[in-house]
Amino acid sequence: MKKGLLILFVLLLSFLGIYFYSSRVTKKTNGVILLSENTGDISGYYVWEKELDAKGLKAIIKPERSVLEKYPDYFKKLADKGYEIATGYGEAPFWEMPYEEQYKIMKEYKEYAEKITGKPIKIFSSKYFAYDENTLKAADALGIPYILARGSGIKAAIYSPEEYKTKLISVSNLVFEDMGSGSLCDASLFQRGSTADDFKKVLDDSFNEKPRDLVLVSHVYIGGTRKGWWDAYASALVSEKVQWRNFDSWVGRAEELKMPYSEIPYNTEVKYVVPKPAVPLEELELIPDLKTKESITVFHNGKGPMCLEFIEFAKTLDFPVEQHLDTEEKFYETLESYKSKFPKSQGVSESFGYYPIIFLNNKAYSGFNEEIKKEILKDIGGDK
Structure with missing residues (x-):
């Protein structure tokens, strides 16, 4: 009898030890990355x-329509690798937009993106992550x-309105006092005059x-190109407090709140729409991978007359x-990464229509002739 009680006591202590240990182990935040781009620079x-x-x-990739149109092969490649390609309408918020207009936009954007990626589009957004019942x-x-959906706090969540099959992903949001709220992202702080250190x-x-759940957004023309801002994201990616997941895995673990549509939190606040960065973007340090090399970089086919003329010129x-x-x-992937830094x-x-395509000192040339030769010589100090 005493032996049985002793065994029971030991088992009870073991159970309590496991319970208290488990209760002290903090669960990591369920996190997902959303990468947006609307400037045309996909570097x-x-x-x-x-x-x-x-x-x-793998992140959620949300390029604006114009960016998707410009680099279709790149985004198809990302889709084939398992990145979740989303599409969005950046021209205006959907708040109070008529149903017929919203339907037409969403249908067109969805079909266009699916034609490029060959994958079904699961995620859509409008400007400011705005939506309404339409x-x-x-x-x-x-x-x-x-x-x-535009969130109302740092906690992200999935709202499942009882009246619809479509669900709302409430994106993590920050409050900036008199400057209103904005997504947890680089652009929200950069445009309000904050620094990369502030963002970190x-x-x-x-x-x-x-x-419990979190959506971290980056506008890649900032967070993917400027050193201080990228360092903040790189640090976030190795944080012991967040378990970063692919989209489907994140959705499977995120809190889903089912309720009538009328009870879902609704944030339409947009107080701050005029960017006022403390330092212009072009003055911020580029990450090392994107800095211009002290060399001429040229892409060509080695055949055409302009290519052959450049090859002979290069020898001199x-x-x-x-x-x-x-x-x-x-070749084409590397060329696209260079081209993405230049609007023309x-x-x-002016549209990169001819080889050779030459990059030197933040300039891009397409084709080759005497005028380009003179510009190159001037840039490298060979015209003296």
Whole structure:
């Protein structure tokens, strides 16, 4: 009898020990990354892609329609790798927009993105992550599972309105007192005059709040290109307080709140729409991978008359020339990463229409002629 009581006592102590240990172990925040781009510069996407691939992670990728149109092959590649491609309408918020107009926009954007990626579009958003009941009705009719919604706090959540199949992903949000609220992202702080150090502190403070679920956003033209801002994100990616997950995995673990549509929190506050950065973006330090090399970088096919003329010209230069032939395995991918930094080219074509395509000192040339030759010589000091 005494032996049985002793065994029972030991088992009870073991159970209590496990219970108290488990209760003291803090669960990590369930986090997902959302990468947005609306400027046409996708160099930040390449930086993020490289880092996330190395960590075995995949983000939600949300390019504006114009960016998707400009780089369709790149976004198809991301979709094929398992990144969740979302689409969004950045021209205006959907608040109080008629159903017919919302439906038409969503249908067109969805079909266009699916044609490019070959994958179903699961996520849609409008400007400011705005939505109303018409948005849910249209998404339901089009079979779009999720709408990104403007959140009301650092905690993200999935709201499931009882009247619809489509669900709302309430994105993590910050409050800036008299400057209103904004998403947990680089642009929210940068445009309000905050620094990269301020942003890192905001991220640390947000993680310390231990939200159950979190959506961290980056506008990649900032967070994927500027050193201080990228360092803040790189630090966040290795935080012991957040378990970063791919979209489907995040959704499977996120808190889902089912309720009537009328009871779902609704945030339409937009107080701050005129960007006032403390330092202009172009004055911020680029991350090392994006800094201009002290060399001429040229992409060509080695055949056309302008390419052959450039090759002969390059032989006369006492200056490093990095040449890429179109037979290289990653020729087009590398070329696109360079082109993404320039809205247009100079020289024979303004739309990168001719080889060779030459990059030097923050300039891009397409084609080759005497005028381009003179510009190159002037830039490298060879015209003296």
